[in-house]
Amino acid sequence: MLTQRPRGTSDILPGVSEQWQRLEQAVRDTCRLYNFKEIRTPVFEHTELFARGVGETTDIVEKEMYTFTDRGDRSLTLRPEGTAGVVRAYVENKLFGSPDAVKMYYVGPMFRYEKPQKGRDRQFHQYGCEVFGSEDPGVDAEVIALNLHILDNLGVKGVTVELNSVGCSVCRPLHKKDMIERLLPVADRLCKDCQARLEKNPLRIFDCKNESCQALLKEVGAPTIAESLCDECQTHFSGVQGALDAMDVDYRLNPYLVRGLDYYTRTAWEYVVEGFSSIGGGGRYNGLVAQVGGPETPGIGFAGGMERVLMVLAEQSKEAVELPLLDLYVVGVDASGQLAAAKLLQQARKSGVSADRDYLQRSVKAQFKAADRLNARYVAVLGETEVAQGRVALKNLATGEQVDMTWADAILQVQQRGV
Numbered sequence: 001m002l003t004q005r006p007r008g009t010s011d012i013l014p015g016v017s018e019q020w021q022r023l024e025q026a027v028r029d030t031c032r033l034y035n036f037k038e039i040r041t042p043v044f045e046h047t048e049l050f051a052r053g054v055g056e057t058t059d060i061v062e063k064e065m066y067t068f069t070d071r072g073d074r075s076l077t078l079r080p081e082g083t084a085g086v087v088r089a090y091v092e093n094k095l096f097g098s099p100d101a102v103k104m105y106y107v108g109p110m111f112r113y114e115k116p117q118k119g120r121d122r123q124f125h126q127y128g129c130e131v132f133g134s135e136d137p138g139v140d141a142e143v144i145a146l147n148l149h150i151l152d153n154l155g156v157k158g159v160t161v162e163l164n165s166v167g168c169s170v171c172r173p174l175h176k177k178d179m180i181e182r183l184l185p186v187a188d189r190l191c192k193d194c195q196a197r198l199e200k201n202p203l204r205i206f207d208c209k210n211e212s213c214q215a216l217l218k219e220v221g222a223p224t225i226a227e228s229l230c231d232e233c234q235t236h237f238s239g240v241q242g243a244l245d246a247m248d249v250d251y252r253l254n255p256y257l258v259r260g261l262d263y264y265t266r267t268a269w270e271y272v273v274e275g276f277s278s279i280g281g282g283g284r285y286n287g288l289v290a291q292v293g294g295p296e297t298p299g300i301g302f303a304g305g306m307e308r309v310l311m312v313l314a315e316q317s318k319e320a321v322e323l324p325l326l327d328l329y330v331v332g333v334d335a336s337g338q339l340a341a342a343k344l345l346q347q348a349r350k351s352g353v354s355a356d357r358d359y360l361q362r363s364v365k366a367q368f369k370a371a372d373r374l375n376a377r378y379v380a381v382l383g384e385t386e387v388a389q390g391r392v393a394l395k396n397l398a399t400g401e402q403v404d405m406t407w408a409d410a411i412l413q414v415q416q417r418g419v
Contacts, residue, residue, distance in 0.1 A: 008113075008122025010307075019310055020125075023154060024107055027127045030150045031105040034142065036129050039104040041085035043111075047075040053084035053292055055201070055262025059193075064112040066122075078111035081261070083285065083301055084292070086130045091294035096132065101139065105129040107306075119277070119308045128282070128303035132289065135298045137239030140267045140284065143300055145249050147271060147280055156273065156309065157316055161250065163269045164226060164257040165237040166203065169287070171230040175223065176202055182220045189216055206258045226255040233266055240267050263288040267300065273312050280304035328355040328414050329371035333364055333383035340387045344380060344407055351411050371397065378414050 005011060012020055028038070047067050054060050066078040079085050086104060089095075095102050107127040116122060129146060131139055144161055151159050167175060179202035187195055191210045198205065203225055205213060229237065244251055251269070259268045263285040270281035282302025289297035328348055332338035341357045348355040356374065358367045364381075371379050381393040386404075394410045395402040405413070 006122075008116040010121055010123075019313075020306070023306060023309060024127070026150050026153045027105065027107055030146065030153055031129060033149070034103070034146050036103045036105040036146075039086055039089060039106050040108070041079070041082070041089050041106065043109060044076045044078050045085050045088065047077040049084050049088055049292065050077050050080060053087065053263060053288060054081060058204075058262055060112060060261070064114050066111045066113055080110055080112045082106050082108070082110065082126055082128050082303055083130060083261075083263070083288070086301075087285075087288055087292050087294075087299065090130075090132055090297075091289060091292055096289070096295055096297055098133070101131055101133040103129070103131050119305065119311050121307065125306040126303045127306060128301055130299060130301035132297055132299045134300075135236075135286075137236050137267075138243045140240045140300055141243030141247055141249065143282065143302055144244065144251075144269055145247055147282075147302055147304055148249065150304070151271070151279075151309070154309070154313060155317070156279075156312055158273050159279075160252055160272045160274075161244075161269055162254040162257050162272055163241070163244075163251045163267070164254050165229055165233055165240075165266050166258055166264050166268045166283070167225050167229055167233050168265050171228050171233055172203065172225070175225050175228040178223055178228070179203070179205070182222055183216070186216060186220060201262060203258050204262075206256050224255040225258070226253075236266055259283055263291070269302075271304070275315075276308065276312055279308040279312060326356060326371075326374045326376040327353045328378050328380055329367075329374060329376040330355060330357040330380045330382065331364060331367045331371070332357065333381065336384050336387045337382035340382045344382065344392065347407060348411050348414070351415065353411060353414050377417070380410055 031038070047065070050065060051061055060080045065080050068076055070076055086106060090102065105128065107125075109123055109125050111123055113122055114120065129143060131143060148159060148161070166172075180198060183190065183198055183202065183205070187198055189212070190198065190205070191208065191213055194205045194208050194210070194213050205217065205222075206224070208214065241251070257268055257270060259270070259281060264283035265286045266284040268281070268283035270278040272278055280303060282300070284298070284300045286298040289295065289299055330341040330344055332341040345355050345357055358370060362370070368379065376397060379395045379397060381395065386392050391404055391406055392410045393402055393404050394413060
């Protein structure tokens with residue numbers, strides 16, 4: 001047990017972690033372009049936040065949460081998703097006092113107890129963004145476009161946005177009533193989960209993966225929520241589509257798309273890549289801030305699955321991701337060279353040059369082989385003569401050219417990729 005990781009978790013090792021860093025950097029760089037600021041929330045929260053915020057009828061709350069009682073007899077839960085914690089932080093820190101819409105993004109681990117499968121671990125990672133304070137359908141379009149921009153920057157191909165509106169507190173009750181009337185006579189033919197959903201949230205039956213439940217919906221002519229939207233929801237949804245059209249963002253209407261969380265209202269969407277399941281999705285949650293204890297505040301956001309995005313990238317590229325090059329490897333020829341190497345390393349690193357050296361007392365030939373394995377751009381050779389003269393032999397491993405120069409000039413050459 002000491003040498004085996006818990007089921008449903010993964011070690012992200014050197015050589016792979018660089019791919020994660022690239023994804024994280026793409027998220028941060030793109031969010032900066034859209035004027036989103038980073039928020040970091042705790043990895044555990046009071047259980048009630050998720051029970052009320054995510055929804056008691058969801059699979060997450062009913063089956064998948066990692067919940068524990070701490071020594072103060074408080075019920076705490078490892079966060080199964082990011083939005084609820086961000087909403088809590090928004091309310092607790094009174095960010096609703098801002099005169100502008102509040103735009104935030106996050107990156108981090110989430111936890112759900114479910115059957116581990118490819119692209120879905122019990123500890124998994126998401127990036128996402130949230131916007132508070134605006135009803136404008138243009139905000140919906142911007143949030144949808146933001147993740148497309150991230151995925152495009154990464155080189156993910158063939159992403160389709162599937163789009164729907166799931167209504168509001170005005171039109172949802174009418175749709176719920178119609179669903180119950182049509183399905184109640186045949187409720188015994190629904191799976192056990194959908195039998196429970198029928199009374200609490202029949203809209204989520206559309207999200208069931210059981211084929212017999214989907215066939216039954218068609219058999220009884222169950223109406224999609226898109227057929228039952230009130231005038232305000234229809235106007236808002238048309239506005240979202242108009243904004244996406246103006247931004248040249250492609251999308252596909254999917255009237256059966258409902259998402260798996262209870263807090264969604266109006267706009268809901270998923271990012272789909274052919275041959276894969278959804279790699280992310282989001283929606284509006286205009287009632288969630290008030291439900292958590294804040295003022296009535298519209299909100300919207302999305303989350304992307306980092307493991308799934310990286311899995312798609314690996315499948316599409318079929319190429320090994322090239323590791324970042326090491327700028328400089330310092331070779332110490334003898335004892336004096338090894339001591340001087342430590343000093344040169346620090347000078348190089350303080351100048352922004354990535355650098356390393358041998359710590360295993362190997363031969364000069366073995367040190368050069370190590371430089372090759374580390375994909376170093378340059379090797380700086382320090383022997384007794386170089387140390388005495390305060391100079392270094394700098395070799396460009398790509399061209400084979402070697403030049404004798406001062407330490408300062410060598411560092412400058414590496415910075416400028418000269419020699």
